[in-house]
Amino acid sequence: MAALAATGAVAVAAGILGVLAPVTGSSLPSLPSVLLGAAFSPSAEDGFIPDGSRVDLADEQLPAISRLDPQLLAAMRAAEADAAGDGIRFEVTGGWRSPEYQQWLLDTRIAEVGEETARAYVATPEQSRHVDGDAVDIGPVDAQYWLISYGSAYGICQTYANEPWHFELATEPGQDCPDMRTDATG
Ligand SMILES: [Zn+2]
Structure with a gap:
């Protein structure tokens, strides 16, 4: 489920960037996480x-x-x-x-209030x-x-x-x- 959602996010982000290369799992780290955050939408799950x-x-x-x-x-x-x-x-x-939701929270806050303030309130998925x-x-x-x-x-x-x-x-x-x-x- 999470893997599928992440793949979808990459596809959307790649579309935004106009990336023509095939999207594979290994392309994940090279995309800015804020783009992944923008494509991910957290649910009750x-x-x-x-x-x-x-x-x-x-x-x-x-x-x-x-x-x-x-x-x-x-x-x-x-x-x-x-x-x-x-x-x-x-x-x-x-x-x-979920780790995906935590990352989305962090990326969203960074986009809203900047890196320093966001990180003072929202931990990384590894630390939260x-x-x-x-x-x-x-x-x-x-x-x-x-x-x-x-x-x-x-x-x-x-x-x-x-x-x-x-x-x-x-x-x-x-x-x-x-x-x-x-x-x-x-
Ligand atoms: Zn808390």
């Missing part, structure tokens, strides 16, 4: 969550949720149940992502904890504040200083969270 779609931790039909690490998912659900007592609801704005299913992005702000305040009781920590929405299992329940990394480049 890639873990794509459209803006404003109100996904939550119970939406197990979505790979964005079902492919999260089971321990992270269990900890987040336990936290969510307790936060509900404070009238707080967790909304998932980012969960598991979302691709491993080990990170989840949560909104709205009151839910973020609740998790930042009480998440460590469940082992949940904010791990990037510039991303108050991004949480990982990063400590033993009840222990302090480790020092945050500055941003996605660190």
Whole structure:
């Protein structure tokens, strides 16, 4: 599936470039990744969550949720149940992502805001904890504040200083969270 999609992206990119040479797998690295990004369109199968779609931790039909690490998912659900007592609801704005989706995110952000800013917020597919299913992005702000305040009781920590929405299992329940990394480049 992913291989087919990538081949299609190459064909489209090659068409844009007017490349006449036959398209083969070996031509992949020579094409600018931003062109591949422009041709790729992430779907729910890639873990794509459209803006404003109100996904939550119970939406197990979505790979964005079902492919999260089971321990992270269990900890987040336990936290969510307790936060509900404070009238707080967790909304998932980012969960598991395919490597193709992560690369598309990075390429799209680079095109929008430039390389330096994009890389501070979006990790490469090799480095992203979302691709491993080990990170989840949560909104709205009151839910973020609740998790930042009480998440460590469940082992949940904010791990990037510039991303108050991004949480990982990063400590033993009840222990302090480790020092945050500055941003996605660190
Ligand atoms: Zn994140």
